[in-house]
Amino acid sequence: MIGTSLFRWAISYFAVAIAWLLLAEVLIVAGFGFPNHDIDGPDTLVVVHIVTIGWLSTALCGALFQFVPVLVARPLYAERWTLPALVLLTLGLSVLLAGFLTLGGHLNGPRWLLPVGASLLIAGFALVVANLGMTLWSARPLPGPARFVATGLACICVTASFGGLFSLVLSGTAIGAQWPDLLVSGVPIHALAGLGGWLTFTAMGVSYRLLAMFMLAPDSDARLGRLAWLAGITALAVGLVGGVLALWRMTGLNLTLLLAAAAALLSLAAHGRDVLGLYRARKRRALELNTRMSLVALASFVAAAMLSAxxxxxxxxxxxxxxxxxxxxxxxxxxxxLANLYKIVPFLTWLETYGPVMGRVPTPRVQDLVAERRALKWFVLFFAGSWMATLMLLVDAALGFRLAVAVVTLATLGLSEEFIRARRLADVAEPLRLPTGAAAPHLLVSRN
Structure with missing residues (x-):
């Protein structure tokens, strides 16, 4: 990536996303939402949308704006659209949350906050999809990892469309006998498109490139990657199309989800086998912390799939x-x-600070911007807390769940400090910290 232009607002996206994550964790620890309240109640919807939109989607958008141009070797179509997209996503989510809080009786506000918030979010995601979509369109035929991203972009369109419909129903704007059925049958489609298509499938595509780049491995096995993609889009197509047909009483939703799950397991198996091949073919024998933690996260995905089955x-x-x-x-x-941010933040910081002077003066390595031994304890706490919280939910121990999430929150704060230290070059030895010609980076904005 030497010579690749930096996306100016990447760190801003990450900072906003982490702020949302911490808010969600604090709310859970305080007993807000599931399991203290109904899983489909307004309080739970607040936490769910903070996590999926505020945290995961915002962080993913920031990463995609930086790395999709790397995937396809093309410049980003319109970087000037990225800041308005961040503003729309943040404002839209804030208004949507106010609508949910009104629905739950916590605020005395109008219910039209829900469709207004949804409209702002749809506008923000439209800018994201158009920007990334045009970037991908300019690089046809797409390489394997970029196909995952393209599929994810299609899925966020489905997710946002259903979310907009739900906001009309919950606000009372859409009135009719058919609308309550949409809430019952449409939520699984909304969740499948969001969690399965947009977040998971896109993350799979980006992780192919990041793992290969950070492990110094050759490109992944094209056949396994194609199988993972084909099985994945089959799962999404069966789940989404079958789910839409189920809304019209043309088929059963349970059978649809079962077939989609079978295809998803095949996609997961192919993806896992491909990642294992990257690991075995790597040139960097000692894995860095971000790669090790990415593999731990993948193990959580496998565990979730096995438990679901x-x-x-x-x-x-x-x-x-x-x-x-x-x-x-x-x-x-x-x-x-979080594992990838632990590498991406110092990596972008290194490019911004030392890239312009590399070859003219001594510069530190990317690894010198972080202290892996210190950060390891935060990752251990994070994953241990996440697994314990899952176990507490399985045994219906609400207090234990909140205590476990408190550990997760502590770990998130610790990792946030590590990201700030990387931006501040706090762990770089003084002789190399700011050589002649290098400028210290701003905390939240990168220089182009």
Whole structure:
């Protein structure tokens, strides 16, 4: 990536995302939302949307704006759209949350806050999809990892569309006999498109490139990557199209989800086998902390898939869906994002600070911007807390769940400090910290 232009607002996206993550964790520790309240109640919807939109989607958008141009060797279509997109996503989520709080009786506000917030979010995601979509379009035919991203962009369109419809129903704007059925049958489609398509499938595509780059491994196996992609889009197509048809009473949703789950397991198996091949073919024999933690996050994903299959077989999936969703959202997706941010933040900081003077003066390595031994304890606490919180949900121990999430919150704060230290060059030895010609980076904005 030497010579690649830096996305100016990447660190801003990450900072906003982490602020949302900490807010969600504090709310959970305080007993707000599931399991202290109904899993489909307004309080739980507040926490769910903070995690999925505020944290995961915002962080993913920031990463995509930086790395999609790397995936396809093309410049970003319109960087000037990225800051308005961040503003729209942040404002839209804030208004949407106010609508949920009004729905739950915590605020005395109008219910039209829900569709207004949803409209702002749709506008923000439209800018993201258009920007990244045009960047991908300019690079046809797409390489393997970029196909995952393209599929993820299609899925966020489906997710946002259903979210907009839900906001109309919950606000009372859409009135009719068919609308309550949309809330019952449409939520699984909304969740599948969001968690499965947008967040997980896109993360799989980006992780291919990041793992290969950071492990100094050759490109992944094209056949396994193609199988993972084809099986994945089959799972999404069956789940989404079948789910939409189920809304019109043309088929059963349970059978649709079962077929989608079978295809998803095949995609997961192919992806896991491909990642294992990258690991074995790597040139960097000693794995850095971010790569090791990414593999731990992948193990959480595998555990979630195995538990889901076991609960489906036992007929108890519905009663454990909250625990499984938490494991996917925190053990898998949040763990993966935090692990990659631990490398991305110092990597971008290094490029910004030392890239312009590299070759003219001595410069530190990217690894010199972090202290892995110190950060390891925060990752251990994070994953241990996430797994313990999942176990507490499985055994219906609400207080134990909140205590476990308190550990996760502490770990998140510790990792946030590590990111700030990397931006401040706090762990770089003084002789190399700011050589002649190098300028210290700003905390939240990168220089182009």
């Amino acid at each position: 076991a609960f489906v077989a036992a007929g108890s999936f519905a009663s454990h869906v909250g625990a499984l969703a938490f494991l996917v959202a925190f053990g898998w997706l949040t763990g993966l994002v």
